[in-house]
Amino acid sequence: MATYQEFIQQNEDRDGVRFSWNLWPSSRLEATRLVVPVSCLFTPLKERPDLPPVQYEPVLCSRANCKAVLNPLCQVDFRAKIWACNFCFQRNPFPPSYAGISDVNQPAELMPQFSTIEYIVQRGPPTPLIFLYVVDTCLEEEDLQALRESLQMSLSLLPPNALVGLITFGRMVQVHELSCEGIAKSYVFRGTKELSAKQIQEMLGLMKPAASGPQGRPVAPQDPSATCRFLQPVHKVDMNLTDLLGELQRDPWPVPQGKRPLRSTGIAMSIAVGLLEGTYPNTGARVMLFTGGPPTQGPGMVVGDELKTPIRSWHDITKDNARHLKKATKYYEALASRAAVNGHSIDIYACALDQTGLLEMKCLSNLTGGHISMGDSFNTSLFKQTFQRVFSKDYNGDFRMAFGGTLEVKTSRELKVSGAIGPCVSLNAKGPCVSENELGVGGTTQWKICGLSPSTTLALYFEVVNQHNAPIPQGGRGAIQFVTQYQHSNTQKRIRVTTIARNWADAQSQIQHIESSFDQEASAVIMARLGVFRAESEDGPDVLRWLDRQLIRLCQKFGQFNKDDPTSFKLSESLSLYPQFMFHLRRSPFLQVFNNSPDECSYYRHHFVRQDLTQSLIMIQPILYSYSFHGPPEPVLLDSGSILPDRILLMDTFFQLVIYHGETIAQWRKAGYQEQPEYENFKHLLVAPLDDAQEILQNRFPMPRYIDTEHGGSQARFLLSKVNPSQTHNNLYAWGQETGAPILTDDVSLQVFMDHLKKLAVSSAA
């Protein structure tokens, strides 16, 4: 419905939130019957150029187990200067500084247009940002040179007051002292010996006498350079560090024929995490790992050094033949948890032609909100520009990256929190809002997101707990408050508060209204995240079965049809795109591991569970636009039928941008018509998709691959593998099951998929 579309869009623009349902079913039973849970995608730091932050502390509810923030939904008595918390109904006096408020002089946080508001709070001395580079030296010379240059360049992109550190590794691990004068010194560690955090700190001379500041606050040293020789301000050491980087050599240990270089990534990361733990806990910091191959030595090794033993594939994993997988994953998970506890995020920049162990190491980034970038070589534009964009700035000239985020969610009493899926860890915050039914990272109402960007998006799942016969007051609304505390890149501590409300509706009498409030785009992404979350621990086919089951149930609930008559099946507009999303999701690399290495899958999933709605949808169902002489560019079905000789197609899968020239277009291009002045419009036609592609290429993080191809070109396979194969009719009816568990077969076309879906949805033998 047009009005709901607007409502949904306005809410996303203002609050960064998209709910699966915008009218909530008033009982638990009805909520489960809706199939898609009441849930939302939430972007805590959505860019709001029109929202100036306020410079005071938020006012909190005084009840100990509530502490909700004053918001537009609260009832206020301006004369008595009292406000009633809308979550727990406690009456709270306003603080003295609010003495002057009145009906016509309201503080911003009470005004409806400030349902999202940001506070700047002063909590202790400002703490600098920290960047710790962990660099693999077992690279080819060309790659190492490119990496050296990128790192030197990055020193100019860092904020001048940021602290920077350098650890290099190969067979040994070296921690470099960054003093301003004299000879460069470093501490060398064996790449095989596992050390505890305390041992590392002792060996690096970091054990200070107990000089801790007040609880939770980092010690702000008088002179930071005295405390830690390994992490120094950029503006002091940039010249030395530039030289140091310029002189980085390849790992000197010779690599015999038939062997891989000995790479001690595990120990290097352990030292990095331990170094930061011992010097700057609870401060925004980024560990950036640059690696050109898999860890082959020490704890966390992913493959041995014999080249004849290939790195694990999906086949090995399903056959339980991956020797190091469990142990290495456990090792990196432990490191990731420690980093997350300290509020430090870890990035991985992996550039190699073969796998580098992202499957085992992915938790380092997934649990801490760090980035994973996967490329072929450090000497590529893909790596260089992706890396540059880590330091991109917003409209105010501030870095987009944010640190040390914690998200707390509060709900009105009819709702509870089931969990979250995204780049976060649980803070195990128990309370009345915690549901026993966990979805994603559950059992808590608080999560930590150590590394944040304006596009970081969590999926949050809720449970309606009202009993079936408990009446909801007329016009009653449920409310949810999201409180995100974080360190801005300009080192300010900020708190962003978003408070939303939606009406309750009785599903018995208002099912059409509830249906029209369905946000199919958000729901597709929300269910997809659940699917990906399951896929990490369950078997692939089980996840597909589960996804199919949910889709069939949804169609049974909301489809309009005559029993046992598939041809009568119809879905209303608010659900019309949903089955197509599910069809493409089933074929996507997030759930189909065939044809992608374990590392690739990890990479794709990593980006999928953190992007905002628009980008996530692109990943599920790529966008396809058609350019032709017949009219302006238009979106077309992601279908083989859209591939026509006189069209140019632009396909965006998020990870790739494909420009495909139809057969006739390709021939014209080859014949050079675009050079002739009479055919200037053909030249314009050729350029049009390039311009649109450029816009995407200039802004997307990470940088996508760029494929310019044509009919018959080998690279055309990227397009052909994504489109629905409607023209080649798969004769898989033999596989289709008329009885038993409803499994929709693989590799079917959308038509066959829809036919099966309709058949199963209308069937009275449910």
Added chain:
Amino acid sequence: MEAEDLYIKPGNHERGWNDPPQFSYGLQTAAQGGPKRAPLNKRVPPPQLTGSLCPVSRATPMIPFSPPSNPLAPPPCSMNTPLQSCLVAAPPISGMMMAMPPPPCPVVEQTHSASGQSESEPDVDDVVALLNWALAACRHTVKKQVCDDVAKRLKLFEDMWKSGKLSLPVRRRMNGLVQVCPVLLLSELKSRNWDAADEIHRALIVDHVNEVSQWMVGVKRLIAETRNLNPDLLHTPEADPIIDNRSTADSE
């Protein structure tokens, strides 16, 4: 920043398959702040669910793979096709993209009025003299070792220029960078222009890292240190470029 500094290079197809093109620093920063075109995010619902009973295939069936007609018919000619105006001149329809080349990117903050500077070859001695002048002004307050390090790098820069190792864009932009400084040093400090010099240094190191990486950090430090100087220091007779060249050459 000149328009020539807004460019796109192809990716490195030898090292990375389907490597995307590389945008210059100027283009990237212009894109980040600038207005966005309507995003490409529209989709088409499949025909089977738009209420029609039989699955009407909206897309025409694919033309069979027959060889092109002989001779190949040329594309619709600009002069004959009435649609040409639709493609080129009509305003964009909501959500749809226009087949127009992008308007030229706005030139990033013009640092000075180039008196034909961008055309002619910049003079190395002028550039070096200005840099050394700024360095001399710093010697009063900044540690000797830092100044010596900066001096070393400025010398390296000069040598690379004189031996032809620096490309024209680098030489030109360095000239632009130093022109910013004396305008300020002779008048009031406005932080906006220090930022411009800083931006130029950043653009240079991003776009031409292999040429500048060794010495650019010296220029960066010089900008940072001169920014913090007491403006009076910069007017003193000691900070005269002619005297300065000799003194920096002698210092060890």
